[in-house]
Amino acid sequence: QVQLVESGGGLVQPGGSLRLSCAASGGTFHRYFMGWFRQTPGKEREFVATISRSGSTYYADSVKGRFTGSRDNAKNTVYLQMNSLKPEDTAVYYCAAKQTYDDSYYSSGRYAYDYWGQGTRVTVSS
Numbered sequence: 102q103v104q105l106v107e108s109g110g111g112l113v114q115p116g117g118s119l120r121l122s123c124a125a126s127g128g129t130f131h132r133y134f135m136g137w138f139r140q141t142p143g144k145e146r147e148f149v150a151t152i153s154r155s156g157s158t159y160y161a162d163s164v165k166g167r168f169t170g171s172r173d174n175a176k177n178t179v180y181l182q183m184n185s186l187k188p189e190d191t192a193v194y195y196c197a198a199k200q201t202y203d204d205s206y207y208s209s210g211r212y213a214y215d216y217w218g219q220g221t222r223v224t225v226s227s
Contacts, residue, residue, distance in 0.1 A: 103128030
């Protein structure tokens with residue numbers, strides 16, 4: 102079973118950047134595809150980005166071109182680089198993991214994931 106811990110959230114002005122990290126432990130990290138989701142009060146958790154075992158990525162339309170997901174298997178860590186941040190990006194961001202035998206598999210569906218972190222808060226405001 103893998104444990105996930107997010108970090109890197111905070112307060113940033115519109116147009117600014119943040120890099121979120123998600124450190125994994127307790128499992129064989131390279132066997133997992135990863136996802137980033139976000140949630141605001143009263144709304145369902147929504148998909149942001151997903152990263153396959155091989156590093157392929159897929160993004161929600163709302164963040165495409167601004168956010169970049171990546172992973173470092175040697176460090177058991179997945180990242181979300183967020184640029185050109187907007188107030189509507191304000192949310193609690195969660196990383197998630199699911200084991201797969203397919204290097205190229207990833208998923209935008211929140212129910213596809215077995216493991217979740219506790220979340221890190223991102224606030225975009227002037």
